[in-house]
Amino acid sequence: MSSSPYAFTGPEQELLDRVRALAPRFAADAPGYDERAEIPAANLTALHEAGFEAAVLPVDVGGDGLSHQAFGELIRILAEADPSTATLALMHAGAGVGLAQLTADTVGSFYADEFRRGARFAVALSEPASGNKFLQPQQPARPVEGGFVLDGAKRFVSGSEIADHLLVNALVDGEPAFFGVEPDHTVEVVPIWDTLGLRATRSQLLTFSDTVLRADRRGRGPGPTDFAAIPAGLPAISLGVADAALAALIEHARTRTIDGAPLTHQQWVQYEVADVESRLEAARAYTRLALWHADQGRPETLGSLSRAKLLANRIAVDVAQLGVRIGGASGYLRTSPIQRHLRDAQAGQLMAYSTEVLSGQLGQQILGVRPGS
Structure with a gap:
């Protein structure tokens, strides 16, 4: 064997x-x-x-x-x-x-x-006007001696306040270019972070004012043989949130009673838990397959990881929402972990590529519709 x-x-x-x-x-x-x-x-x-x-x-x-x-x-x-x-x-x-x-x-x-x-790094690619197209920047950098200068903004930069190095992109001669940037006085954190989920990431908005993108810090674009850390990790975040949400709702159902019996004895709870747990296991199995594709360098890797993210994002939200239903009013309190899992699960859907964008891309592929047609 x-x-x-x-x-x-x-x-x-x-x-x-x-x-x-x-x-x-x-x-x-x-x-x-x-x-x-x-x-x-x-x-x-x-x-x-x-x-x-x-x-x-x-x-x-x-x-x-x-x-x-x-x-x-x-x-x-x-x-x-x-x-x-x-x-x-x-x-x-x-x-x-x-x-x-x-x-x-x-x-x-x-x-x-x-x-x-152990120096801290942060991804500063997403722009306020570019949506999910974080690898296709809209903001141009103008040439100066020794490199280029960027005036613009990057949003949802997780851990930006403690970052020693930023991965930044900009348009150079009309094409995406990638740079390492060490934050200085020209890079400002805009303190607007007050989100619903993943609050401890402090994924702030950064503004760049005459920030030099050094030519000797310029790199090539991402390639198919590079380690795909972010595509590989995004499904895993939602799977982990789903695991925590499922554990929380099971604990609640075991310790709350109705008509003299734990909530676990309610048939609707049994049916709903069986449904989400089965779909969670299916999403986990497909994610393992997608990661295996990545390790094998298979051409379908990015498509597999995109599908894995879509499945993981959706099941995380479904498990968390079921937790709120089973938890009832007590699960809606700020002291309950159930409400935090719901907020964090929703955040996974919004990370690029969002579930809407992924659904559109996969739907086009399945139906044979050419993008942009």
Whole structure:
């Protein structure tokens, strides 16, 4: 009998075990960070000490080369405990690994070293007017000596307030160009963060005023063989939220009684829980397949990961909404974890690409409709 294609290596399993050991503490602290909308810096430090960056960094840029499978499971574990910590870790990895790979022929070793030592990275790609098209910037950069200058804004930059390095894009000669930027006085955080979900990510709006995009910090565009950290991690965030929401509603149903019996004895509760749990397992299984596609370098990888995100986003919302129904009025209180899981589940749907955009893209493919026709 052959071994499972989803098996982890020894070092990967050891890393996952270290992260699992941290998860209970992260989960216990998550409500407070959410209430205060405070970046869980202590959690990020603990992840660094557990070897997160060295493991995630691909082999070709000096790291241990964690598989997409193991990376997805790591993010899922974190998201079940605290989805804000998971999101910050994901975007940190996306920017750090991205800059190390995109600038590998020039300053990639600098960014790889910075990432390994625990410097903080953030993704600053999404623009107020570009919607989901975060890889297709609309803001042009004008040429100056030694590089280019950007005047514009980037939104939803998770962890921007503690970032040492930003992954930024802009139009150069009409084409998307990617740069590493070290924030200075020309990069301003606009303090408008007051969201419903994932509050502890503090994904702020940044404005760039005559910010120099150095030519020697310019990298190539993303390629098919690059480590797909963000596409691999986004489904895992929603799966982790769904896991936490399911656990919370089960706990509530077991400890609340109606007509002298626990809510678990209500037939409608049994039917609804069976439905969402089955669909959650199906989404989890498909996500594993998509991550395996990524590790194999298969051409359908991006499509598989997009479908995985769509499935995971939707089931997370469905589980969380069921939690509110089962929880009733007590589940609607701010002291209940049920309401927080609902807010966090909704946030996953809004992350690019949103469920609406993904549904349109997949629908066009299935129906044979050419984009733009």
